[in-house]
Amino acid sequence: MKFINYLEKISGVSIFPIISLVLFTAVFLLVIIYAMKTSRESISEMENIPFDDN
Amino acid sequence: MELEKFSYDNKIPKLFAIATITWGVVGMLVGVLAAFQLAFPVLNFGLEFTTFGRVRPLHTNAVIFAFVGNAIFTAVYYSMPRLLKTPMWSNALSKIHFWGWQLIIVAAAVTLLSGFTTSKEYAELEWPIDIAITLVWVVFGVNMMGTILTRRERHLYVAIWFYLASWVTVALLHVVNSFELPLSALKSYSWYAGVQDALVQWWYGHNAVAFFLTTPFLGMMYYFLPKAANRPIYSYRLSIVHFWSLIFIYIWAGPHHLLYTALPEWAQSLGTTLSLMLLLPSWGGMLNGLFTLRGAWDKVREDPVLKFIVVAVICYGMATFEGPMLSLKNVNAISHYSDWTVAHVHIGALGWNGFLTFGMMYWLIPKMFNTNLYSRKLASTHFLIGTLGIVLYAVPMYWAAFRTYFMMTAFTPEGQLQYQFIDVVQSIVPFYALRAIGGSIYLIGVFLLVYNLVKTAKQGKFVESEEASAAPLTKGYKAPAKAHWHEKIERKPVMLLVLSFIVVGIGGLVEMVPTFLIKENVPTIASVKPYTPLELHGRDIYIREGCNNCHTQMIRPFRYEVARYGEYSKAGESVYDHPHLWGSKRTGPDLARIGGKYPDSWHFNHMLEPTSMAPGSVMPPYPWLFEKTINIGATNSKIHAMRKLGVPYENGYEAEAVNDLKKQAEKITASLEKEKIKIPSDKEIVALIAYLQRLGTDIKAEKTSK
Numbered sequence: 001m002k003f004i005n006y007l008e009k010i011s012g013v014s015i016f017p018i019i020s021l022v023l024f025t026a027v028f029l030l031v032i033i034y035a036m037k038t039s040r041e042s043i044s045e046m047e048n049i050p051f052d053d054n
Numbered sequence: 055m056e057l058e059k060f061s062y063d064n065k066i067p068k069l070f071a072i073a074t075i076t077w078g079v080v081g082m083l084v085g086v087l088a089a090f091q092l093a094f095p096v097l098n099f100g101l102e103f104t105t106f107g108r109v110r111p112l113h114t115n116a117v118i119f120a121f122v123g124n125a126i127f128t129a130v131y132y133s134m135p136r137l138l139k140t141p142m143w144s145n146a147l148s149k150i151h152f153w154g155w156q157l158i159i160v161a162a163a164v165t166l167l168s169g170f171t172t173s174k175e176y177a178e179l180e181w182p183i184d185i186a187i188t189l190v191w192v193v194f195g196v197n198m199m200g201t202i203l204t205r206r207e208r209h210l211y212v213a214i215w216f217y218l219a220s221w222v223t224v225a226l227l228h229v230v231n232s233f234e235l236p237l238s239a240l241k242s243y244s245w246y247a248g249v250q251d252a253l254v255q256w257w258y259g260h261n262a263v264a265f266f267l268t269t270p271f272l273g274m275m276y277y278f279l280p281k282a283a284n285r286p287i288y289s290y291r292l293s294i295v296h297f298w299s300l301i302f303i304y305i306w307a308g309p310h311h312l313l314y315t316a317l318p319e320w321a322q323s324l325g326t327t328l329s330l331m332l333l334l335p336s337w338g339g340m341l342n343g344l345f346t347l348r349g350a351w352d353k354v355r356e357d358p359v360l361k362f363i364v365v366a367v368i369c370y371g372m373a374t375f376e377g378p379m380l381s382l383k384n385v386n387a388i389s390h391y392s393d394w395t396v397a398h399v400h401i402g403a404l405g406w407n408g409f410l411t412f413g414m415m416y417w418l419i420p421k422m423f424n425t426n427l428y429s430r431k432l433a434s435t436h437f438l439i440g441t442l443g444i445v446l447y448a449v450p451m452y453w454a455a456f457r458t459y460f461m462m463t464a465f466t467p468e469g470q471l472q473y474q475f476i477d478v479v480q481s482i483v484p485f486y487a488l489r490a491i492g493g494s495i496y497l498i499g500v501f502l503l504v505y506n507l508v509k510t511a512k513q514g515k516f517v518e519s520e521e522a523s524a525a526p527l528t529k530g531y532k533a534p535a536k537a538h539w540h541e542k543i544e545r546k547p548v549m550l551l552v553l554s555f556i557v558v559g560i561g562g563l564v565e566m567v568p569t570f571l572i573k574e575n576v577p578t579i580a581s582v583k584p585y586t587p588l589e590l591h592g593r594d595i596y597i598r599e600g601c602n603n604c605h606t607q608m609i610r611p612f613r614y615e616v617a618r619y620g621e622y623s624k625a626g627e628s629v630y631d632h633p634h635l636w637g638s639k640r641t642g643p644d645l646a647r648i649g650g651k652y653p654d655s656w657h658f659n660h661m662l663e664p665t666s667m668a669p670g671s672v673m674p675p676y677p678w679l680f681e682k683t684i685n686i687g688a689t690n691s692k693i694h695a696m697r698k699l700g701v702p703y704e705n706g707y708e709a710e711a712v713n714d715l716k717k718q719a720e721k722i723t724a725s726l727e728k729e730k731i732k733i734p735s736d737k738e739i740v741a742l743i744a745y746l747q748r749l750g751t752d753i754k755a756e757k758t759s760k
Contacts, residue, residue: 013568017324020564024302031298035291047286049137049211050277 058206058526060141061519064422066148067132068516071415071422073156074124075504078411081116082497088113089490091674092641093483098674103167105674107600111178112166117403118176118266120159125411126270127151127194130217132418133277134198137214139207139524143200147193154190158183169598170240174255174633176262177231181242184232191228195221202547206524210547212293216273218547219301219554223265226558231258235699237691241594243699248628249316249576252636253569257308257562264304265558267402268370271410272300272339275367278414279346282359288345296338301554303332305561310381313390314610315636316625321565322383328561329381336374343367358433362413365441369405373398388459391606391640393485397451404444404496412436412503419507425514428506436502443496447489454485463614471617475643480670579626582752584701585745587689587715592745594692595738596635599676606637607646607749620647620750627753630701642673647750654722655729657743679739684719686712686736718744 091097091106098105131148135141142148161183165171171178179187198221202214210218231254233245246254276293280286287293309317309325344367347354354360376398380389389395420427427433461481464472569576585593596602609615611622623646628634637644652660659666662680664673690708697703719735722743726733733739 014320016564016568020560023560028295028299031295035294038291043290046209046211047280047290049207049209050133050213050280051284051286052139052207 056525057523059521059523060139061521062135063141063145063148063519064132064517065519066142066145066152067128067418068422069152070124070128070131071418073152074121074128074411075415075500075507077116077120077124077159078408079497079500079504081113081121082493082500084109084113084116086490086493086497089486089493092672093486093490095672095674100675100677102169102599102676102678105599105676107603107674108167108169108171110603111171111600112163114176115162115166115178116159118262119162122267122271122407122411123155125407125414126220126266126274127155128418129270129274129277129414130198133213133273134201134217137207137211137277138201138205139522140201140205143197143204147197147200151190151193151197154186154193158186158190161186165240169600171597171600172234172242172244172633173597173600173602173635174231174244174258175638176259177228177255180240181232181234181236182240184228184234187228188225188232191221191225195225199547199551206526208527210550211276212287212290212297213273213276214547215297215550215554216269216276218551219297219558220265220270220273222551222555223261223269223301223305223558226555226562227258227261227265230562231255235695237695238688241688243695244633245699246634247630247632247699247701248634249318249625250566250570251631251634252312252315252317253308253321253566255633256311257305257566260308260311261305261558263402264307265301267407268304268336269301271407274410274414275339275343275363278410278417279343279363279367282357282363282413282417283347283350283353285346285350288342288348292338292342296335296342298557299335300332300339302557302560303328303335305558306565307332307377307381309565310377310386311638312636313381313383313386314612315608316623316628318569318625321569324565326381326383330378333374333378336377337371340367340371340374343370358427358430358437359413359417361434361437362409362416362440365437366406366409366413369401369409369444373402373406376401387610387612389455390610391638391644392455392458393451393482394455395639397448397455400447400451401444404440404447408496409440412440412500415503415507419510420514422517423511423514424517425510428509428513432502432506436499436506439499439502440496443492443494443499446492446495448492450485450488450492454482454489457485458482462618463612465614465617471614475618476668476670479641479672483672486672576629577624577626578629579624579753582627582629584630584696584703585748586718587693587711588684588718588741588744589748590692590696590745591684591689591715591738592741592743592748593635595679595742596745599679602635602637604639604641604673606640606644608636609644609646615644619644621753623750624753627750630696632696632699632701642671645746645749647754649747649749649751650754653729654725654743654747655731657746658726658731658733658739661739661742676739679742680733680737682738683734683736684715684738684741686715689715 087097088106088109091109131142162179165180165183166178170180172180198217234242235245236242244251276287306328307325309321310329313322313326347364354364379385380398416427416433458478461473461478466472609619609622616622656667660668661676663675664671689711693703693708693711719740722740723733723735
């Protein structure tokens with residue numbers, strides 16, 4: 001169960017966190033845009049779900 | 055549309071609530087004991103089952119898995135059916151979940167006090183219990199998913215997203231962190247070693263905080279706060295944004311537990327950066343909670359439930375501000391290994407987890423018994439006492455941490471360290487006493503809660519189930535034209551689960567894959583060799599007695615630290631440490647280079663009676679190590695297991711291992727005899743001395759041979 005060293009050096013691997021950052025930023029922006037675009041009705045419906053069972 | 059009739063069960067939530075409160079009292083009592091043990095070591099009672107090293111992990115496991123765990127299940131089993139307009143999918147699974155979890159807790163208590171431990175923080179339970187946890191967790195997940203898939207409310211309310219994300223991430227964390235090779239019924243070695251093990255453990259440890267102590271409680275907040283305040287959450291839009299950001303960012307924060315250690319620099323930086331970013335989604339949650347009460351603060355003045363919830367959310371905000379600050383390397387240089395970490399943990403635990411649970415209970419129990427709370431005044435008194443307890447816990451710990459830092463880093467004008475470690479301990483003991491009092495005060499508040507809720511239950515009548523009705527979901531649902539993109543995910547629970555899993559998976563992959571697969575990250579040191587058989591036994595004794603709860607084995611590259619402990623620790627030195635023992639708190643000094651510092655007789659006397667070698671020490675004595683014999687029969691299975699995990703013992707070494715062990719043991723007893731100490735060479739203390747004398751000596755060997 002030894003770990004095989006697939007790579008000798010780490011230089012250049014920084015592309016992975018950069019991809020993650022770009023991906024995260026893109027998804028974050030998309031989520032904000034769509035959160036802002038939701039209609040007031042839908043929001044009101046969703047936030048009242050805990051009260052529906054009374 | 056025809057309405058279907060069904061009912062919400064209260065029996066299972068009641069069981070979980072009783073378990074929560076019971077284990078809360080037990081776990082906190084153990085915590086109070088542990089706290090007093092540090093100030094008054096006589097409270098270790100001279101017994102192996104009650105030493106701090108075994109009591110402390112019992113406390114952490116009890117308050118996290120027994121108290122907080124049952125609180126989570128109380129919240130889920132009560133709120134999910136009502137949010138989804140359907141009963142829990144399977145009553146049988148609910149019962150298996152409940153009883154299975156309680157059995158796990160009992161097994162934990164028995165095994166931990168008996169010394170069966172992996173030493174991995176918040177994952178100390180040995181492999182059979184790990185398997186049981188996995189099975190019960192799957193039962194929980196199937197029950198949850200079944201309920202969601204048979205729901206009558208199409209939209210998944212935000213609390214449900216948090217419950218789902220918590221479930222899937224805890225599953226991932228537990229499975230990955232628990233990769234271990236069993237050698238016997240109650241002993242295993244971690245698959246990982248050294249640096250890699252440290253990273254996996256703190257990826258797990260921090261995310262246990264995230265997805266066991268935080269996200270399920272955010273789900274709790276999103277349900278019980280609106281119910282208690284009778285108004286919807288401040289901003290549903292904010293809850294969408296902060297949910298996804300939180301679960302993505304949290305996973306990366308693990309390395310902030312390893313700053314200035316031998317973890318590769320790039321991983322440390324990632325941990326710091328993402329921990330700082332984490333402040334925003336965390337505060338998104340806090341603000342969402344607090345602003346829900348805008349214009350209704352007069353309600354908070356009257357209602358103890360709201361008082362507890364508000365302070366809980368404020369403590370959440372405090373802890374999630376402090377956390378990112380502690381992730382800055384310059385701050386961490388002061389706080390790491392100190393009582394600051396302990397203070398930080400307890401603001402979150404006593405404030406966020408404790409208070410939110412109490413708020414929930416004060417709201418839930420009267421409701422389930424169809425009556426009013428027995429005494430609002432008593433609940434308000436509990437609130438005041440609890441708050442005082444939190445303050446009296448945290449402030450002495452902050453003071454102690456700074457005092458420790460200044461003393462540990464002080465140099466005389468001649469350039470020598472001004473204080474010995476024992477001087478620091480002695481000056482901190484009064485703060486340990488104060489903290490123990492703070493914790494006791496908090497516990498007294500909990501006793502008030504128990505009394506109040508028992509009286510409430512007695513004056514009311516338990517409502518076993520509540521009737522309800524709702525229309526079933528129509529098949530072939532078409533979203534209205536204006537529905538937004540995120541609503542699609544809210545309607546599709548399986549998609550939500552899979553997406554959450556992918557999102558939480560990214561951080562772990564980015565940090566762990568390079569650490570594991572790239573050679574440069576763990577430089578090998580030629581002179582570092584595997585432990586001898588005797589030293590392996592000693593190491594397992596060190597683990598059994600929980601020495602790593604007070605002693606670290608990781609010297610940081612600071613002048614004051616190197617002056618005190620020796621050359622700073624390199625990643626390559628712990629490659630054969632399955633699991634690693636870097637430690638996270640220095641109640642006692644670092645041991646990374648203790649090897650060769652003191653003669654064998656010093657260790658002999660110190661383990662028998664610490665104050666004989668270190669007057670004023672708070673370390674308990676370990677007399678049973680001088681009675682018990684080394685379990686020689688286990689030697690071969692230890693060697694075999696270590697070889698399987700990649701430690702280069704020669705094939706067939708088992709044939710000589712026991713002989714080597716005996717030879718090394720006799721050397722030690724011979725050197726002890728020279729100092730007039732007689733001990734048979736098969737006693738456990740000999741193994742422990744061998745292990746301690748080995749620590750940190752490998753690289754010195756390289757230096758002398760050059």
